[in-house]
Amino acid sequence: MTPAIKLAKKQGISYQVHQYEHDPANTNFGLEAADALGQDPQQVFKTLLFALNGDPKKLAVAVVPVAGMLDLKSAAKAAGGKKADMADPTIAEKTTGYVVGGISPLGQKKRLPTFVDQSATAFSSICVSAGRRGLEIELSPQDLVKLTQGTFAPIAKI
Numbered sequence: 676m677t678p679a680i681k682l683a684k685k686q687g688i689s690y691q692v693h694q695y696e697h698d699p700a701n702t703n704f705g706l707e708a709a710d711a712l713g714q715d716p717q718q719v720f721k722t723l724l725f726a727l728n729g730d731p732k733k734l735a736v737a738v739v740p741v742a743g744m745l746d747l748k749s750a751a752k753a754a755g756g757k758k759a760d761m762a763d764p765t766i767a768e769k770t771t772g773y774v775v776g777g778i779s780p781l782g783q784k785k786r787l788p789t790f791v792d793q794s795a796t797a798f799s800s801i802c803v804s805a806g807r808r809g810l811e812i813e814l815s816p817q818d819l820v821k822l823t824q825g826t827f828a829p830i831a832k833i
Contacts, residue, residue, distance in 0.1 A: 677806030678772065678782030683814060686822060690814040693802065697776075697809035704776035704804075705741025708811050712802065716742035717833075719802045719811070720795065722778045724762035724770070724787070725750050734762050734770055736789040738780050738803060738819070743792075743833040753790045753828035779806040780823050789825030791816060796827060 676684075683690045695711035697704075705721035712719070719741045727733045728751075735754045737745045751759035764775045772784035780789055780803055795801050795816035803819065805812035820827060 677779065677810065679779035679804070679806040679812055680782075682782040682822060683812060683818075688814060688818045688822065690812050690818070692805055693811040693813060695809050702776070704808060708802065708804075709741050712811060714802060716740060717794065718798050718800075720792070722780045722804055724767040724778070725759040726762045727751060727754055727756035727759055729758065729760070731763055731766055734766070734787050735759075736780055736783075736787045736823070736825075737830055738789065738791040738795070738825075739831040740792060740794060740833065743831040746830055746832045749828070750790060750830045753826070753830055754788055773804075773806050774808070777804055777806055777808040777810070779804040779812070780819065780825070781812070782806060786824070789823040790828045790830050791820055791823075791825050792831040793827045793829050794831060794833070795819070
């Protein structure tokens with residue numbers, strides 16, 4: 676059981692875990708998850724870390740649909756910064772305790788400001804990584820924001 680699943684269980688929220696066989700040759704982790712689970716790529720979300728104002732250690736979390744991309748300008752604005760860059764993968768792994776392709780917005784080692792794309796509110800449930808490649812957790816977008824102490828914001832380019 677991953678820290679993400681433990682957190683959801685501990686908080687008593689409604690969730691469902693989905694598991695699939697991850698193909699090590701596939702580096703498009705989000706679309707792989709959507710395909711494997713037969714889910715709409717607008718309803719499966721990827722977790723990305725971004726650095727603010729050129730400081731590689733000033734990180735925030737973005738949760739965007741796997742069908743889209745993170746709008747770095749919008750993410751910086753949502754986080755109260757002037758500019759944003761994608762976080763260094765090594766720093767992202769150290770900070771969250773998860774490996775790239777399996778980074779969950781839930782149960783990270785260090786709590787970071789979290790922004791969930793507002794498109795998530797169109798669904799009763801969404802899937803995000805449960806903390807391991809090949810493992811997704813489905814929960815309501817409102818529960819995700821509650822568990823991460825996050826905020827909905829327009830941060831995706833679809």
